[in-house]
Amino acid sequence: MNSMKTQSSVVVKKFGGTSVGSIERIEQVAERVLGDTRKGQKPILVASAMSGETNRLVSLASEINPAYRGEAYDMLLASGEQVSISLLAMALEKRGLKPEPLLAYQLGIQTDSLFSKARILSVNHEKMNSIIAAGKIPIVAGFQGVNEIHKITTLGRGGSDTTAVALAAAIGADSCEIYTDVPAVFSADPRLVPKAKELPVLRYDEMMEMASLGSKVLHFRCVELAAKYKIKIHLRSTFEKREGTWIVPEEEAMENPVVSAVTHEPLTAVIKLFPVPKGTGFLADLFDKLSKNNVVIDIITQSHNEEGQRLAFSLPMEDLEQAKEIIGSSYGDQVNISVMQDKAKISIVGVGMRNYTGVAYRFFNCLNKNEIDVDLVTTSDIKVSAIIDKDKLSQAAIGLHSEFGLDNDQ
């Protein structure tokens, strides 16, 4: 896998919240960076806020106004990374290195003005190159940017990963290291599937699907950006030396298994409506109302028989109450609403599916053998997802993991 590393000695290294979650861990990160520099590397560091800090700030804001988003909210949250990069700079300074902590306005990380979910437009790579040329180690605050009138913006959940990939792209690096508290991406959640194994390699498309399907390891937009600029991501543990998972373009992966991973989303609900008016007018109106209230809709199915039109869709459990309220107040007098709680979504992901037939058959057959009923289904060219009962989730995951040859001993 060494051939995948960039030949340049400049390497972007991003450390997550748990990696800088205490002074002791910050010292460990500094020690690791010191070792890297002794091997001739020129690191560019990116840090998240200390774990727990962003939640602390969010809860302060919620005490004042839980609904508010905007300029002040982003300024508030951005303070978390300001703290962690300052402390990391001190820890490097103590070891005789020359750190330069950089906030977004100092480095020039330009974004659009969508507060709380801004997109990076450009990074001042000349500034970064001049810092490195001066023998210094840039330590960049992740998650934050500035818009064209110098307001602080933030990039949304997992935004620091996106910052790291954007920096790698800006300096023309071909890879980026994401340090976290897990050693790799797994073929399934090991707490659910004991035979889950570490994946040495994944393709961008797979990682993006997994991010959408509930894997919390990497944020969707970070992988999307990496794919756009062909930046290989090396996801690895802060506290171990060995390599983790490389996320690479499809053509660079050694082999493309039919299924690379089984993922799941445990907190899912299903809402069924009957009878709904024919035509798309009702649907457009319904989903518009729900999305304006930030209710996230996942899988949607429609069917009709002689009695009339039926609609069913899945959504996160946390949005259920709000969705019920909106539907009840708007259409309560026209349609019957039935709600199924304690559901879960199980999915298989793999770019190899594109070249194999019968994957969906094996998926449903496996669930059927395990006597697991399926409520809703959705597929793409590289994934199959189904809504099932939550108490069957582990059984389904173990079954599918084995069915598609992912077990550790295979």
Added chain:
Amino acid sequence: MNSMKTQSSVVVKKFGGTSVGSIERIEQVAERVLGDTRKGQKPILVASAMSGETNRLVSLASEINPAYRGEAYDMLLASGEQVSISLLAMALEKRGLKPEPLLAYQLGIQTDSLFSKARILSVNHEKMNSIIAAGKIPIVAGFQGVNEIHKITTLGRGGSDTTAVALAAAIGADSCEIYTDVPAVFSADPRLVPKAKELPVLRYDEMMEMASLGSKVLHFRCVELAAKYKIKIHLRSTFEKREGTWIVPEEEAMENPVVSAVTHEPLTAVIKLFPVPKGTGFLADLFDKLSKNNVVIDIITQSHNEEGQRLAFSLPMEDLEQAKEIIGSSYGDQVNISVMQDKAKISIVGVGMRNYTGVAYRFFNCLNKNEIDVDLVTTSDIKVSAIIDKDKLSQAAIGLHSEFGLDNDQ
């Protein structure tokens, strides 16, 4: 005292750490500001970090390297004000106002590059005026600035007061409101002198002496800046409507009492050295060594008799151990060192002293009547200070407070 207020409707209001120390208090501040705007005021707000926050950040930094000061330290500490102004902005927003939280780089508060004790060089008043003209309420992060290469600097202890006065000066205001958790400056510490009274007015020189002599109410540099630009400071309680203490130019005060206040500094030590070499070479060498190790020296006296030269000086208790170590290792073989702990400094301050004789006599006579011995003494044209035993401090303060007609019932 109303005549002292600026006629302009733009008023700089600074809220200290306890005033924004919790969400509840931030809401109270916002409520007060809302009331002010309804009366037609156009406030410019300055906030300190939430009380306790700066200490939390300092202790994180100390865990890594207690000796480090520099760029990363200032960036770390500046995050505290970023949090408080963001939260205050949300609280105003909730009340239908249009706040604009402003960090130093956004407003353009330029300082020199002396990290942790930077001085403000300029404030972009055009930016501030345009924000006010747009009907918005600027909320400025106190304590912080940026140097000419966009690094964050901080202004030292009490720096937010200095920020407020600098803003008032920049927009040509003739006064500035400092909101704090005490209702006024007192003629003595009420915990020490039960008959201490609130002072409706103080002169700049007196407030500067008091700041130097242990009063924690306002920082020296803030008053110095106010004096330079003739900005009247109105120090008052965040939680009461009534006026507090106005700090004004000497010529504007109604009357100049001989003594305006009694101040004290309880944690003082005295070091005596004997015999010391004649000439100033030894003294220069000694005080150079101590100051390079950040040991603060206060009162110094020298005397000599037939046995040789004697030197005595006072210093804060917290610097005592370090001072003993430095002196012992450098001169331990030449001089005898004796240390007096449990000392305190008592002072009287008043611009009226300039026009009265016999003040020093009354000071010492009062201490003498109370059988209080004096170790070291220093005077200026508006103050007299003496080092006494700490257990006599309260007695001395009560005696002097009464002697100079400051008691509440007089």
